[in-house]
Amino acid sequence: MTHKIAILGASGYTGAELIRLIAGHPNMEIVALSGERKAGMTLAEVFPHLRHLDLPALCRIDEIDFSNVDLCFCALPHKTSQEVIRDLPADLKIVDLSADFRLRDPAAYEKWYGNAHAALAQQEEAVYGLTEFYRDEISAARLVAGTGCNAATGQFALRPLISAGVIDLDEIILDLKCAVSGAGRSLKENLLHAELSEGYNAYAIGGTHRHLGEFDQEFSALAGRPVRVQFTPHLIPANRGILATVYVRGEAEEIHATFQRAYEGEPFIEVLPFGEAPSTHHVRGSNFVHLGVTSDRINGRAIVIAALDNLTKGSSGQALQNANLMLREKETEGLMMAPLFP
Amino acid sequence: MTHKIAILGASGYTGAELIRLIAGHPNMEIVALSGERKAGMTLAEVFPHLRHLDLPALCRIDEIDFSNVDLCFCALPHKTSQEVIRDLPADLKIVDLSADFRLRDPAAYEKWYGNAHAALAQQEEAVYGLTEFYRDEISAARLVAGTGCNAATGQFALRPLISAGVIDLDEIILDLKCAVSGAGRSLKENLLHAELSEGYNAYAIGGTHRHLGEFDQEFSALAGRPVRVQFTPHLIPANRGILATVYVRGEAEEIHATFQRAYEGEPFIEVLPFGEAPSTHHVRGSNFVHLGVTSDRINGRAIVIAALDNLTKGSSGQALQNANLMLREKETEGLMMAPLFP
Amino acid sequence: MTHKIAILGASGYTGAELIRLIAGHPNMEIVALSGERKAGMTLAEVFPHLRHLDLPALCRIDEIDFSNVDLCFCALPHKTSQEVIRDLPADLKIVDLSADFRLRDPAAYEKWYGNAHAALAQQEEAVYGLTEFYRDEISAARLVAGTGCNAATGQFALRPLISAGVIDLDEIILDLKCAVSGAGRSLKENLLHAELSEGYNAYAIGGTHRHLGEFDQEFSALAGRPVRVQFTPHLIPANRGILATVYVRGEAEEIHATFQRAYEGEPFIEVLPFGEAPSTHHVRGSNFVHLGVTSDRINGRAIVIAALDNLTKGSSGQALQNANLMLREKETEGLMMAPLFP
Amino acid sequence: MTHKIAILGASGYTGAELIRLIAGHPNMEIVALSGERKAGMTLAEVFPHLRHLDLPALCRIDEIDFSNVDLCFCALPHKTSQEVIRDLPADLKIVDLSADFRLRDPAAYEKWYGNAHAALAQQEEAVYGLTEFYRDEISAARLVAGTGCNAATGQFALRPLISAGVIDLDEIILDLKCAVSGAGRSLKENLLHAELSEGYNAYAIGGTHRHLGEFDQEFSALAGRPVRVQFTPHLIPANRGILATVYVRGEAEEIHATFQRAYEGEPFIEVLPFGEAPSTHHVRGSNFVHLGVTSDRINGRAIVIAALDNLTKGSSGQALQNANLMLREKETEGLMMAPLFP
Incomplete structure (x- = not known):
């Protein structure tokens, strides 16, 4: 049919x-x-x-x-x-x-x-x-x-951790890098090739990006209490791809195991081996999410990185x-x- | 099976x-x-x-x-x-x-x-x-x-014209622009991002590129007499795509009609409306060839442009x-x- | 003062x-x-x-x-x-x-x-x-x-040759590649990063680019008779730089010697050793012109390549x-x- | 002389x-x-x-x-x-x-x-x-x-704050984005144009980047006690530029005022108006540092962003x-x- x-x-x-x-x-x-x-x-x-x-x-x-x-x-x-x-x-x-x-x-x-x-x-x-x-x-x-494309990326990196209670809900920082197609086909000076290529910058700084509305709604619902993340997006000179680098407090190995359990059998979510970092190069034009976890040298801190193609x-x-x-x-x-x- | x-x-x-x-x-x-x-x-x-x-x-x-x-x-x-x-x-x-x-x-x-x-x-x-x-x-x-990827591009732009006898065989100039993946995954200084991006240049100038061997073989066989084209490739700061701009002598409308006949029914060859120029942007990651023909202001000259993805x-x-x-x-x-x- | x-x-x-x-x-x-x-x-x-x-x-x-x-x-x-x-x-x-x-x-x-x-x-x-x-x-x-920035590039590659009478005035083809800043800071869809990067195409095809007016005026005045070149510009995914590949009929060594004489003592014009190809990479942000000459495998044909920064x-x-x-x-x-x- | x-x-x-x-x-x-x-x-x-x-x-x-x-x-x-x-x-x-x-x-x-x-x-x-x-x-x-080029960037964003005692020394996260020329002219697969352009990723994750040695030395000396920052560098598809996004705890306005005092009269350090975000686009090829401060929606948190050209x-x-x-x-x-x- x-x-x-x-x-x-x-x-x-x-x-x-x-x-x-x-x-x-x-x-x-x-x-x-x-x-x-x-x-x-x-x-x-x-x-x-x-x-x-x-x-x-x-x-x-x-x-x-x-x-x-x-x-x-x-x-x-x-x-x-x-x-x-x-x-x-x-x-x-x-x-x-x-x-x-x-x-x-x-x-x-x-x-x-x-x-x-x-x-x-x-x-x-x-x-x-x-x-x-x-x-x-x-x-x-x-x-x-x-x-939202940023909202999706951040949620793939955080939802299972909030559900499982393995991270500190008050200490989540989401530093996100996104490509230009996320801004759409709009005619703005800063989206011109001559202005955008060969450089990069943060935007919507200070917790003003609208996708925070989605994070607040979803994370708070999951946690059963208000959760407010810190979120700074950056515009990168590339056409497709979002990379979210998420700084959390928790045991990195436990976080990794939580992802493996949560995403087992998911056709589009690839949890990388512990300690590997994903790249937006490797999801371009596809429906896949690559997810990596590593521990920091500071005890009790972990870094979660998620990559996906914003348009797909x-x-x-x-x-x-x-x-x-x-x-x-x-x-x-x-x-x-x-x-x-x- | x-x-x-x-x-x-x-x-x-x-x-x-x-x-x-x-x-x-x-x-x-x-x-x-x-x-x-x-x-x-x-x-x-x-x-x-x-x-x-x-x-x-x-x-x-x-x-x-x-x-x-x-x-x-x-x-x-x-x-x-x-x-x-x-x-x-x-x-x-x-x-x-x-x-x-x-x-x-x-x-x-x-x-x-x-x-x-x-x-x-x-x-x-x-x-x-x-x-x-x-x-x-x-x-x-x-x-x-x-x-060869360059050889394929040039042939899509020229074979039907040689077969149909609608261009001057001694006056063919092929100015080709290709992306870097055509050079493969080899570790050479000029293929580094810092060296290649943001600039462009000709290479293998003066009729020394090896794909000329294919042009000579194929065009001469088609014409039933030696045909030698002039061919200058350029390296462009992009990853995929070949654009061949071919300068020929002949009637542009006849050339366009020749292509339409020759490629009728071909699933991968798109002959653009007369006067339109193809772009490598529009074939990336696909098996399509876009082909355009325009007349020059000088009578009896035409420009044929072919675009394809070199890796596909x-x-x-x-x-x-x-x-x-x-x-x-x-x-x-x-x-x-x-x-x-x- | x-x-x-x-x-x-x-x-x-x-x-x-x-x-x-x-x-x-x-x-x-x-x-x-x-x-x-x-x-x-x-x-x-x-x-x-x-x-x-x-x-x-x-x-x-x-x-x-x-x-x-x-x-x-x-x-x-x-x-x-x-x-x-x-x-x-x-x-x-x-x-x-x-x-x-x-x-x-x-x-x-x-x-x-x-x-x-x-x-x-x-x-x-x-x-x-x-x-x-x-x-x-x-x-x-x-x-x-x-x-015009294109007009300047083409003239650096051709004026001394026309003055010296060392090329065929009826057989000049100028295939030009220019970066996006030449189009200015105008808000057009095709100048957006997402549309322009990673691909390239010809534009103003068929002898319709306005800089032809300058070529016609200047070359005809130099030659003392009408000269009409064939000229096709291409838009390249880079911010600065023009590369003109000029196909001429004449003896390449004589052409090279003509440039060396004509540009001797010029502070901004660098005539490269015979057979070398210039690159827009090497003039970015500067007032220099790099100029190269090579012979083709076809006797009596030469290729002149000029590179400069369009904004400088x-x-x-x-x-x-x-x-x-x-x-x-x-x-x-x-x-x-x-x-x-x- | x-x-x-x-x-x-x-x-x-x-x-x-x-x-x-x-x-x-x-x-x-x-x-x-x-x-x-x-x-x-x-x-x-x-x-x-x-x-x-x-x-x-x-x-x-x-x-x-x-x-x-x-x-x-x-x-x-x-x-x-x-x-x-x-x-x-x-x-x-x-x-x-x-x-x-x-x-x-x-x-x-x-x-x-x-x-x-x-x-x-x-x-x-x-x-x-x-x-x-x-x-x-x-x-x-x-x-x-x-x-180190990353080390310089991070220090411009943090030294005055540590000296002035206006931030929490145990809560510093430095998310850094750097261009490829920082990796030098070395022949590595991941530095090829085809591998690097159009995507981005973190590297040296988990607190393993060598420039941490400089941060530890300098920040600890300034503070008079051990200071260990969290530091994650990312490789961005551009040739020049470092952008450091630094997450700190402190009053953003006080941080901004601290920078203004500390860098007053410095010929190369530009402290942007409060709330503005610098961009690597605007320092390319120069010796300038652009420094911005903004407050987050979460009280007591601020974001400091520093941009400079890594090669200059x-x-x-x-x-x-x-x-x-x-x-x-x-x-x-x-x-x-x-x-x-x-």
């Missing part, structure tokens, strides 16, 4: 990544691609690397016949997404890649995003899309909210993984491609 | 690319991986990006039981390859990725490579591996010689395409993945 | 490069920096790398007291520049970095730039700013028109070199810094 | 950077350049970007007449350096760029570097070369030991700054060039 798929917001990087992945999925067929500002353009014009695919041209959302769609991916900008999803058919399966449905508490949403939520009913209904930890809920969900496992790959569950497909279908190196 | 595959020289970039591709092939199983200097190392140690695959550790070639192998890819260095292949079982199907069996004339081989050929019988037997132009021969072959279509993807033919698999099996962008 | 300098359009890359260079000049003092859209911002806000300099904030042009200015650099966009310069004091020394005054013939200007020229008197007065070939005129000029020798360094002449400073003052490598 | 300068180990990156800087120094003349393996080669062959300089070819150290040398820079590999310096004339002024004389305690040296020190007398004599904190000792020294301020620029002091030159002579951006 072939599932009919629509992608809203197909002219951005997560849209392109969805198309790339779905093109290799045996049981999905893309029937509609939207892009408001680029409506009417062919895919070859918007993304020449996808020119070999026989797909519909971009259209406006209001031109789509959703009765013909089994599942809809929304790769729209934040805020736009909630307005669009609110008005989509109430029985349409949706995987949203924006930030709009990640935070369950409307007050938390408003605090981090600065506006009142415009689709409260859908927000309440949405399931948080970190597949490995919400499998059952996602399988039963109509609307799944894809996680951090966003569109995760979205497809969730869609597979929602459509009763094999969870890994279309997602087992090996990373691209070099 | 699953074909048993060995890869000799699996610790280089073309070896890694073969493994990446074959991992996605439904009917191939890798049973042996050789790497003389790294024998005993696991694949995770040699190529951490492939650590999720359940594959044998690297071994020495003399440890492989070839009676259990249906097809062998040789990704060994030039000169080593001929010595190894000479001594492999005489009925073993082989796709060689080195330069050793590309030139049919032993004198030409010696001229370009500086040594007498050590496997003359196999050299005579070998079929030139440019799939789109040697399909029948490859399907019937035991030993196929993969083309220029080398390992081509090799798998040929192996599919030799094993009676669908030619495109395992090769239809979309390019990775960004 | 200290010359008082104004820079109009100081918020772009050529503006920043001018400031960097002038900061190291012993006899120049920047007294005004304009930037219409960023007026009021400090230099530290616009260009944090210049924050150590004690310089005025950006202002609007109409706020500048030009009676206090000895020389004005105009780094404004094309078309804006002519309107501004037309209205500047008639005795103010000006070095313009835009394209507005490069073409002497108003019809040629209109053909290549698509609009009638708005400052015909100044256009007639302007001297073409390729220092090594217009020294006397520049020394005596009030208004100097900086050359191709633009702001050239501008300062010209300003030195106009102000009776030593021509090399502030310009002898060695390239930055790696 | 012109000082005669020798550079030992001139074929590496710090050697090249020294030559670049000294070429712009009005009162220094390079009289000898050594390079054992490349002895006999001209500078143009070893570093084509320096071909415009009229300098001696590389020679062996034993060919240098040190009686004609006023100051000698040693840019030799670790361990070689101590053996060479031990045997140089006892009254020769020396600035060493290796790790050999940084640690005052021979036991600490042996612990971090794995071998007994071969020049104990010189080790005792050497002055630690962090100019801003050892000015008087350096001015009076015969032998100055350049600091982190190594060769620092060395020249020290040589200026030793030769009674102005400390900033030859070092005030603005950074290169883009």
Whole structure:
């Protein structure tokens, strides 16, 4: 059986990544691609690397016949997404890649995003899309909210440790390095090649990055009490990849063993041998997470490092993984491609 | 039916690319991986990006039981390859990725490579591996010689034009730009990141690049008289991709029409609309070739531009395409993945 | 004596490069920096790398007291520049970095730039700013028109050969590779890091690049008859550098000797030993031009390769070199810094 | 007066950077350049970007007449350096760029570097070369030991805070990101462009990096009691630049004020306005340090970020700054060039 798929917001990087992945999925067929500002353009014009695919041209959302769609991916900008999803058919399966449905508490949403939520009913209904930890809920969900890419990386490095109680909850520092595609296809001076390449810097410093909202929500729920991590993201001159270096207090060997237990049998999570450091080089273009643990020379401290591709496992790959569950497909279908190196 | 595959020289970039591709092939199983200097190392140690695959550790070639192998890819260095292949079982199907069996004339081989050929019988037997132009021969072959990656790019841009007689054979200039993975995993100062990034230069200038041997052989055979092109390669600070800018004399519209006819139905060759320029950005990690034609402001001159990924279509993807033919698999099996962008 | 300098359009890359260079000049003092859209911002806000300099904030042009200015650099966009310069004091020394005054013939200007020229008197007065070939005129000029960066590169590789009559004027092909800063600080999708890095492509194909206007004007004047070259620029994933690979007909050794004679004593032009290829790596951030000549395997053909930094020798360094002449400073003052490598 | 300068180990990156800087120094003349393996080669062959300089070819150290040398820079590999310096004339002024004389305690040296020190007398004599904190000792020294580039960065971010007692000495985490030129011109697989670009990773994890020896020595001496920081370096795909993100406990505003006081009047240290984050983009090729402070959302925590160019301020620029002091030159002579951006 072939599932009919629509992608809203197909002219951005997560849209392109969805198309790339779905093109290799045996049981999905893309029937509609939207892009408001680029409506009417062919895919070859918007993304020449996808020119070999026989797909519909971009259209406006209001031109789509959703009765013909089994599942809809929304790769729209934040805020736009909630307005669009609110008005989509109430029985349409949706995987949203924006930030709009990640935070369950409307007050938390408003605090981090600065506006009142415009689709409260859908927000309440949405399931948080970190597949490995919400499998059952996602399988039963109509609307799944894809996680932030940084938020996903940090959670892979911390959730099992918080659940197992093997680290000090008040001493977590997350120094994160992310590639530029995480910022999307937006025209900003600091994203120009001439400005970005050959240098690097921190941004959203001082605990102001919005993905902290997700960390607070998820870690506190896991721990059963408020958990607030320290989080500093850095922009690195590369296109894909997130590396999270997480400083924790706990016994490194116990932390490593906790990961091995927690991720045993997970098809996409590779726990490296103790003491090895993962690299974003080795997950590019794939749905894999590489996870390493080492002890520090200071007793009782450990370093956890997680690497993933922000566009794949951090966003569109995760979205497809969730869609597979929602459509009763094999969870890994279309997602087992090996990373691209070099 | 699953074909048993060995890869000799699996610790280089073309070896890694073969493994990446074959991992996605439904009917191939890798049973042996050789790497003389790294024998005993696991694949995770040699190529951490492939650590999720359940594959044998690297071994020495003399440890492989070839009676259990249906097809062998040789990704060994030039000169080593001929010595190894000479001594492999005489009925073993082989796709060689080195330069050793590309030139049919032993004198030409010696001229370009500086040594007498050590496997003359196999050299005579070998079929030139440019799939789109040697399909029948490859399907019937035991030993196929993969083309040079630059040589492949230039031929996609010129063969149909020479065959159709629509360009001046004495006025062909091929200005080629290639990425660094074409130089392999060799430890040379000019391949270091600090030396290579942020700048670019020509190399093998003055008509000294070895791939000229292939151009001379193939173009002269096609034309039925000697054809000698002018060819200058440049090293560009990127990891994958070849862009060939070819200056020819002829009517641009006729050239474009010639390509459309010649490549009609070809699954991997995309002829762009007249006047559009392809980019290596749009073929990365894929087996596609993008081909563009434009006229110059000077009458009677045209510019043909071809783009492909040197490790995929220029080398390992081509090799798998040929192996599919030799094993009676669908030619495109395992090769239809979309390019990775960004 | 200290010359008082104004820079109009100081918020772009050529503006920043001018400031960097002038900061190291012993006899120049920047007294005004304009930037219409960023007026009021400090230099530290616009260009944090210049924050150590004690310089005025950006202002609007109409706020500048030009009676206090000895020389004005105009780094404004094309078309804006002519309107501004037309209205500047008639005795103010000006070095313009835009394209507005490069073409002497108003019809040629209109053909290549698509609009009638708005400052015909100044256009007639302007001297073409390729220092090594217009020294006397520049020394005596009030208004100097900086050359196109591509145009400069091509001319260094061809002018002495055309003058000396050692190449075939009808068989010149200029395949040029340029870095992204040549496109300026403009917000375009294809200049984003995620779009530009890791790939490359031709642009302005088919003889449509505006710098052809300069080639036509200069080469035809030199030859005393129309000369039209074939010119294809490519965009390379690097920030600085232009490499011109020029295919000519002539005796390579004679060409090399011609360069050695023509550039003898030139402080910024390095003619490499015969057969060596220059690289943009080796001129980055400097005012040097590296020039190489080699013969092809085809008799009577030669390849000339020129490398320079588009922002320095191709633009702001050239501008300062010209300003030195106009102000009776030593021509090399502030310009002898060695390239930055790696 | 012109000082005669020798550079030992001139074929590496710090050697090249020294030559670049000294070429712009009005009162220094390079009289000898050594390079054992490349002895006999001209500078143009070893570093084509320096071909415009009229300098001696590389020679062996034993060919240098040190009686004609006023100051000698040693840019030799670790361990070689101590053996060479031990045997140089006892009254020769020396600035060493290796790790050999940084640690005052021979036991600490042996612990971090794995071998007994071969020049104990010189080790005792050497002055630690962090100019801003050892000015008087350096001015009076015969032998100055350049600091590690990572060690310098971390110290700029921490020394004033430790001295002023405004941070918790047991809670310092230093997450450092460095560019590839810090690894030198060595032929290692992970330094190849194809392996390094487009990805990033931690290395020397778990408190094993040798620069910890310097941190321990210096911070403990400052504090008057043992101080052990947690330090994790990361390798970033760029050629120049170190960014240190330092997590401390203390009041951010007090920390910022402490920096402003401590670095007031320092020509090379730029303390950014409170809350701003520095970037390695803005110090490239210069001797400047950019330093930023911000508070975290968690009370009592602050983040200090320091950026510098590892080859300039982190190594060769620092060395020249020290040589200026030793030769009674102005400390900033030859070092005030603005950074290169883009």
